[in-house]
Amino acid sequence: MSEQYVLETRNLVKEFKGFVAVDDVNLKIRKGHIHALIGPNGAGKTTVFNLLTKFLIPTRGQILFKGKDITPLKSAAIARRGIVRSFQISAVFPHMTALENIRVALQTAENNSYSFWKSGASLNKLNQRCMELLDSVGLAEFANTTTVELAYGRKRALELATTLAMEPELLLLDEPTQGMGGEDVDSVVELVRKAAQGRTVLMVEHNLSVVSKLCDRITVLAQGAVLTEGEYGEVSADPRVREVYMGTAKDKAPAEQEATQ
Numbered sequence: 001m002s003e004q005y006v007l008e009t010r011n012l013v014k015e016f017k018g019f020v021a022v023d024d025v026n027l028k029i030r031k032g033h034i035h036a037l038i039g040p041n042g043a044g045k046t047t048v049f050n051l052l053t054k055f056l057i058p059t060r061g062q063i064l065f066k067g068k069d070i071t072p073l074k075s076a077a078i079a080r081r082g083i084v085r086s087f088q089i090s091a092v093f094p095h096m097t098a099l100e101n102i103r104v105a106l107q108t109a110e111n112n113s114y115s116f117w118k119s120g121a122s123l124n125k126l127n128q129r130c131m132e133l134l135d136s137v138g139l140a141e142f143a144n145t146t147t148v149e150l151a152y153g154r155k156r157a158l159e160l161a162t163t164l165a166m167e168p169e170l171l172l173l174d175e176p177t178q179g180m181g182g183e184d185v186d187s188v189v190e191l192v193r194k195a196a197q198g199r200t201v202l203m204v205e206h207n208l209s210v211v212s213k214l215c216d217r218i219t220v221l222a223q224g225a226v227l228t229e230g231e232y233g234e235v236s237a238d239p240r241v242r243e244v245y246m247g248t249a250k251d252k253a254p255a256e257q258e259a260t261q
């Protein structure tokens with residue numbers, strides 16, 4: 001096992017009543033990389049994410065984090081080890097302010113009750129860290145805004161900040177630009193780039209322009225199995241990749257997406 005891989009899966013399989021949703025998947029995610037998992041609808045991307053975070057139990061195979069077998073661990077233990085997932089699953093409370101949401105996330109990360117922060121000095125420290133996290137996602141001026149009043153893109157930035165409060169070593173991003181248009185997509189690209197500093201990111205993303213801008217390495221899934229892996233240029237030029245993307249509305253083939261951007 002090489003130290004250069006933060007995460008590896010070995011012959012990972014997930015079957016649902018005999019239907020093979022994830023078929024012998026071997027992933028190798030290099031430390032410090034932004035790695036994309038792409039593929040047409042139903043390829044198995046979400047199922048792989050659910051296996052990695054143990055929302056689902058693998059039928060067979062192994063998951064290794066920094067060389068250690070984490071296959072038997074439960075979700076909470078995996079998060080404590082440093083694998084944290086954001087987006088798609090809303091991690092924010094709509095009727096709290098942005099700052100309060102971050103505070104809850106920090107307290108959860110500390111696995112502690114309010115008592116930990118009870119003294120004046122530690123409360124100040126907590127508030128300072130909240131503001132740093134808000135600032136890191138461009139939300140400092142919205143600290144006292146109720147979350148429900150934030151625009152969609154800002155809610156997602158807040159979600160990312162609550163995830164960063166957990167200090168992930170491996171950040172799993174589930175379709176970070178889903179449901180967004182032009183400007184919001186550009187700001188998410190910048191946010192992810194910033195959030196990726198000093199850590200490793202694995203992301204499922206349908207927008208291939210985003211993938212081309214952000215990702216060091218791409219794994220293409222089709223029908224549950226790895227079709228190919230490589231840098232964006234190699235993968236997007238692969239006729240097999242173009243073929244699996246054909247005929248799906250949501251996932252235009254890489255060349256088509258480029259042409260429309």
Ligand SMILES: Nc1ncnc2c1ncn2[C@@H]1O[C@H](COP(=O)(O)OP(=O)(O)OP(=O)(O)O)[C@@H](O)[C@H]1O
Pocket residue numbers: 016019021039040041042043044045046047048
């Ligand atoms: N709980 C389940 N029970 C039965 N089949 C499932 C279950 N979850 C997923 N599947 C099937 O597994 C396959 C892979 O689904 P998955 O959601 O992982 O694909 P995906 O690549 O994330 O697709 P999308 O891009 O549309 O989100 C699909 O055929 C899906 O119907």
